[in-house]
Amino acid sequence: xxxxxxxxxxxxxxxxxxxxxxxxxxxxxxxxxxxxxxxxxxxxxxxxxxxxxxxxxxxxxxxxxxxxxxxxxxxxxxxxxxxxxxxxxxxxxxxxxxxxxxxxxxxxxxxxxxxxxxxxxxxxxxxxxxxxxxxxxxxxxxxxxxxxxxxxxxx
Amino acid sequence: xxxxxxxxxxxxxxxxxxxxxxxxxxxxxxxxxxxxxxxxxxxxxxxxxxxxxxxxxxxxxxxxxxxxxxxxxxxxxxxxxxxxxxxxxxxxxxxxxxxxxxxxxxxxxxxxxxxxxxxxxxxxxxxxxxxxxxxxxxxxxxxxxxxxxxxxxxxxxxxxxxxxxxxxxxxxxxxxxxxxxxxxxxxxxxx
Numbered sequence: 140x141x142x143x144x145x146x147x148x149x150x151x152x153x154x155x156x157x158x159x160x161x162x163x164x165x166x167x168x169x170x171x172x173x174x175x176x177x178x179x180x181x182x183x184x185x186x187x188x189x190x191x192x193x194x195x196x197x198x199x200x201x202x203x204x205x206x207x208x209x210x211x212x213x214x215x216x217x218x219x220x221x222x223x224x225x226x227x228x229x230x231x232x233x234x235x236x237x238x239x240x241x242x243x244x245x246x247x248x249x250x251x252x253x254x255x256x257x258x259x260x261x262x263x264x265x266x267x268x269x270x271x272x273x274x275x276x277x278x279x280x281x282x283x284x285x286x287x288x289x290x291x292x293x294x
Numbered sequence: 295x296x297x298x299x300x301x302x303x304x305x306x307x308x309x310x311x312x313x314x315x316x317x318x319x320x321x322x323x324x325x326x327x328x329x330x331x332x333x334x335x336x337x338x339x340x341x342x343x344x345x346x347x348x349x350x351x352x353x354x355x356x357x358x359x360x361x362x363x364x365x366x367x368x369x370x371x372x373x374x375x376x377x378x379x380x381x382x383x384x385x386x387x388x389x390x391x392x393x394x395x396x397x398x399x400x401x402x403x404x405x406x407x408x409x410x411x412x413x414x415x416x417x418x419x420x421x422x423x424x425x426x427x428x429x430x431x432x433x434x435x436x437x438x439x440x441x442x443x444x445x446x447x448x449x450x451x452x453x454x455x456x457x458x459x460x461x462x463x464x465x466x467x468x469x470x471x472x473x474x475x476x477x478x479x480x481x482x483x484x485x
Binding site: 142143144145146147148150154155158171174175178179182183185186 | 297299300301303304307308311313315316318351352354355356359360361362363364
């Protein structure tokens with residue numbers, strides 16, 4: 140068992156990765172609120188965390204949960220508009236819709252993060268690997284598996 | 295939204311929720327950078343310039359709480375009083391203290407030291423007696439040496455019987471400098 144470092148160290152080492160993943164998962168506007176909620180939840184639970192072995196994985200798991208909560212809340216509270224525009228959406232340039240996000244949110248954590256970082260934050264495989272604490276090959280594999288599952292879900 | 299802005303917002307929120315178990319900052323002093331750390335009860339640790347700040351923070355995480363965050367605004371009053379002290383404009387700190395890092399005899403010695411007035415000195419023997427055990431002079435010396443809140447709890451005002459400087463966690467030149475600042479010792483040109 141590794142003893143817990145000062146929380147400031149956790150913040151210094153992992154806040155950029157958490158922000159990148161959240162921006163990928165919920166977009167820039169939602170990322171800030173999710174970031175607050177992620178680190179507040181982490182700070183509340185921190186003293187009871189038994190083992191400091193995989194702090195990055197622990198934080199990213201919390202971040203994913205907050206991102207899913209964010210999408211659920213948005214799904215329940217549709218933005219009211221005066222008039223619903225009827226616009227035909229071309230295949231391939233569609234806005235990311237709720238169904239897609241729900242499917243992304245349902246992926247296993249590493250696949251979800253890999254998809255969010257690749258297509259949300261436009262990160263290359265080696266940086267996705269760095270953010271997830273795995274090799275570029277493992278990042279590529281997670282991305283591949285995630286996309287395969289999404290295609291199946293949304294087909 | 296930049297990550298630094300988000301971090302600042304997070305820390306403000308954490309403080310409001312009472313989650314800042316240990317807030318710390320660094321401060322300049324004429325002797326070099328100091329580390330200042332406080333809990334909700336008060337000032338708990340002052341790190342002197344010759345001490346490794348990262349090690350002090352790891353120690354605080356282990357002994358007080360791992361919820362340790364850099365939060366300079368929380369320590370504005372501590373910094374203000376220390377600045378005045380170093381400028382020779384403050385002869386008594388008015389800061390709440392958290393004594394939890396020292397227990398038993400050591401804490402009694404440190405509380406006795408905390409009552410030594412500005413510009414005066416006492417001997418290790420007197421401190422041992424005030425703490426309830428006149429013969430525990432060596433233990434009183436150890437208590438001074440392990441003072442977690444130096445400067446504010448003025449262990450630099452404790453000397454050997456006869457007036458020799460004794461020891462100091464921040465190094466003897468710093469002890470000498472503090473006693474000169476308080477007018478106890480004449481400023482002696484380096485020989």
